[in-house]
Amino acid sequence: MDLSIVRLLEQYDFHTKLYQNCLEDIRPSDAQRRVTLDTNHIAWLAGNLVSVRYQLGKSIGLREQSKFDEIFKNQRPIQNHITYPDLVPIREEWLRITPILREKLLSLTKEDLLSDQPFDTPLLGKSNLLNTITFIIHRESYSIGQMGLLRKIFGYEAMQYN
Template sequence: MIMSTTATVPKTAMQVILDMYDMHSKLFHNVIEGIAEKDANNRLNTKANHPSWIAGSLVQDRFELAAMLGEKHKSDNDELFQNHRSRQDGVQYPALDSYKKNWDEITPVLRNILANIKDEVLESIAPIDMGGEKYSWYEMIYFTIDREAYCIGQLALFRRLLGYEAMKYS
């Protein structure tokens, strides 16, 4: 679901998250479509993360969330991004198209996990250190999906700043 003329109102909070997940699954492809490799590592003379790092971190987040929920897949670029590793100077990051394969691999796996997760799990505390704070699995999943929207927005802005057409929603 990207946009439609009719709407089905979600019945649960997890259905809202799944709807967002599905939209992000499509928008990821759209937002990196056509960005040349010469631009993928361009930080526009700023301290900002470049498109290749942002896209790779998005892919990695899906793999890491799936792993935390019991599905032990690894992305092809795990060493570059594991444990939320920040952008490294002097490293040539992979081509944007290379991320699509991993995105398409993990997306249905993680969606299945999220679609079938039990309320008891969602309400339990996730075993993740977020600087001393404790969060439920629901909050961790929500945060991850929210971060996807944020990163897709960053990539959409980079598209325009680099002179590309706006991201398509269809």
């Protein structure tokens, strides 16, 4: 197994836990609450992260499809006219795809990781699968940080690392 994927899977596992910690005890009304009309809310952030894990899975051969594929497809930004799903079913989708995707990521060979991707990733230049996975893991950090900040803004305890 390639050492780079091992390191990325450590981050993947850490994000899996932090994602759940961010959603802990969030009331449904706060999940849909936005600081301004220009910001995302927790339900969109959580659902978008689920969508990204499903999309990564599809790009490496998985056939699983999210229940919320239509709402979040093509990395569509938050839509003002949509009431997003509650966190319970979003979290269930996260828990469903996460172990399946992890197992598939573990099975990737060095050749798989260096294979061309149909698009370039920001800041990483010409993309291969490894760069794509690296970017997605970084993007998860960014979104989890936003959810953690929204927790504090709405008066919840800080996200826990344990």
